[in-house]
Amino acid sequence: MSAEQAHDGSAEVAARVERRWATIAVAIIVMMALLAAFAGIHRATMPQPRVEIIDPSRIHLSGEFVESNLGSVLEASGNVTVRAIGQQYSFTPACILVPADTPITLRATSADVVHGILIQGTNVNTMLVPGYISEQLMRFTKTGDYLMPCQEFCSFGHEGMWGKVKVIDKTDFANRAKAGGRLSCVGQ
Numbered sequence: 393m394s395a396e397q398a399h400d401g402s403a404e405v406a407a408r409v410e411r412r413w414a415t416i417a418v419a420i421i422v423m424m425a426l427l428a429a430f431a432g433i434h435r436a437t438m439p440q441p442r443v444e445i446i447d448p449s450r451i452h453l454s455g456e457f458v459e460s461n462l463g464s465v466l467e468a469s470g471n472v473t474v475r476a477i478g479q480q481y482s483f484t485p486a487c488i489l490v491p492a493d494t495p496i497t498l499r500a501t502s503a504d505v506v507h508g509i510l511i512q513g514t515n516v517n518t519m520l521v522p523g524y525i526s527e528q529l530m531r532f533t534k535t536g537d538y539l540m541p542c543q544e545f546c547s548f549g550h551e552g553m554w555g556k557v558k559v560i561d562k563t564d565f566a567n568r569a570k571a572g573g574r575l576s577c578v579g580q
């Protein structure tokens with residue numbers, strides 16, 4: 393084999409290897425684009441596609457986030473909607489009560505500055521920005537207590553801003569919901 397032939401051979405090998413890696417790289421990019429599209433379509437990722445605004449100075453007075461409307465409600469569809477507010481330095485309700493194995497829509501906003509809701513051990517993690525409603529879908533497979541700290545520094549009392557999510561059995565929740573009204577851990 394002449395030096396030239398050897399050179400041609402190695403150039404061919406290099407070209408083949410290069411094509412193979414290029415194909416792998418393109419395949420990874422296509423897969424990531426498909427995953428992003430899938431996640432976005434199913435609203436599994438933030439930011440949410442729909443922006444909802446609200447006047448933070450009036451949330452206690454009227455509309456969706458008045459105190460009597462905060463907490464969990466079992467909808468006719470069988471899904472649960474949770475409404476909550478963050479304010480310096482607590483969440484209302486301080487303990488959110490939800491059933492296991494149920495699609496839950498969390499709707500929350502802030503009454504003053506930017507706060508955050510993070511539910512430990514889950515992928516629920518959303519900012520509460522005054523003037524905007526944050527919506528996140530969630531589902532718990534295990535009953536039990538989950539810590540819910542404020543995860544955005546919101547001034548000097550931030551480290552004391554903790555809430556809790558209590559996940560109970562689905563039938564138990566349905567029985568409590570029969571009485572009507574909004575549910576939280578009060579009376580648990």
Ligand SMILES: [Cu+2]
Pocket residue numbers: 478479480481506507508542543544545546550553
């Ligand atoms: Cu906070």
